[in-house]
Amino acid sequence: DADVTQTPRNRITKTGKRIMLECSQTKGHDRMYWYRQDPGLGLRLIYYSFDVKDINKGEISDGYSVSRQAQAKFSLSLESAIPNQTALYFCATSDSGASASNEQFFGPGTRLTVL
Amino acid sequence: EDQVTQSPEALRLQEGESSSLNCSYTVSGLRGLFWYRQDPGKGPEFLFTLYSAGEEKEKERLKATLTKKESFLHITAPKPEDSATYLCAVPDRGSTLGRLYFGRGTQLTVWP
Numbered sequence: 001d002a003d004v005t006q007t008p009r010n011r012i013t014k015t016g017k018r019i020m021l022e023c024s025q026t027k028g029h030d031r032m033y034w035y036r037q038d039p040g041l042g043l044r045l046i047y048y049s050f051d052v053k054d055i056n057k058g059e060i061s062d063g064y065s066v067s068r069q070a071q072a073k074f075s076l077s078l079e080s081a082i083p084n085q086t087a088l089y090f091c092a093t094s095d096s097g098a099s100a101s102n103e104q105f106f107g108p109g110t111r112l113t114v115l
Numbered sequence: 116e117d118q119v120t121q122s123p124e125a126l127r128l129q130e131g132e133s134s135s136l137n138c139s140y141t142v143s144g145l146r147g148l149f150w151y152r153q154d155p156g157k158g159p160e161f162l163f164t165l166y167s168a169g170e171e172k173e174k175e176r177l178k179a180t181l182t183k184k185e186s187f188l189h190i191t192a193p194k195p196e197d198s199a200t201y202l203c204a205v206p207d208r209g210s211t212l213g214r215l216y217f218g219r220g221t222q223l224t225v226w227p
Contacts, residue, residue: 004158033214040219042218042219042220043202043204043217045215048214058214088156090159092158102146102164102206103161104149104215106158106159106160107158108157109156111156
């Protein structure tokens with residue numbers, strides 16, 4: 001089974017709709033991240049969290065919100081989707097432990113299309 | 116200003132034709148440089164972490180090296196299954212939270 005899972009894997013929605021993307025991990029990591037990927041722009045950080053009580057904005061947080069429901073769950077919401085939020089979204093995790101090397105492990109991605 | 120710049124953007128190699136991908140970074144006080152492989156429509160897959168100039172790591176046909184200003188990913192005798200986008204990333208200098216800055220990647224195509 002995958003260590004980092006994302007649901008849904010694909011979603012098509014209409015402008016103005018509220019959308020939630022979910023991420024779960026079984027790696028036991030405390031840090032979780034949401035990125036979006038657009039052709040030619042690479043991976044850009046939306047939000048990150050280093051524990052259940054900590055939420056931080058990334059480079060491009062406008063139009064998005066997040067919830068860290070548990071150490072293993074981190075969800076991303078688009079309150080009112082717009083077409084330029086069409087992208088591939090990735091969740092990632094990393095470990096902050098003393099022996100951790102800080103690499104991030106990614107989920108399989110959610111392809112979101114906003115019409 | 117980009118923290119990480121990768122070149123070339125795209126590279127086409129014939130099977131067996133060795134080459135190198137470049138990742139240059141501007142962040143000072145480097146606390147690790149990461150290489151990832153990404154297949155189309157999938158999440159990035161971790162390959163290597165390098166911490167200090169002169170360090171090298173190998174995995175099958177891939178070898179990553181690090182200098183004070185850049186890293187190279189050398190691909191020796193590539194095969195078609197090595198075709199993917201290769202990403203490098205560095206941590207944010209001021210962050211203790213593991214934030215990474217990613218380059219835009221090099222799209223590698225290896226043809227038979």
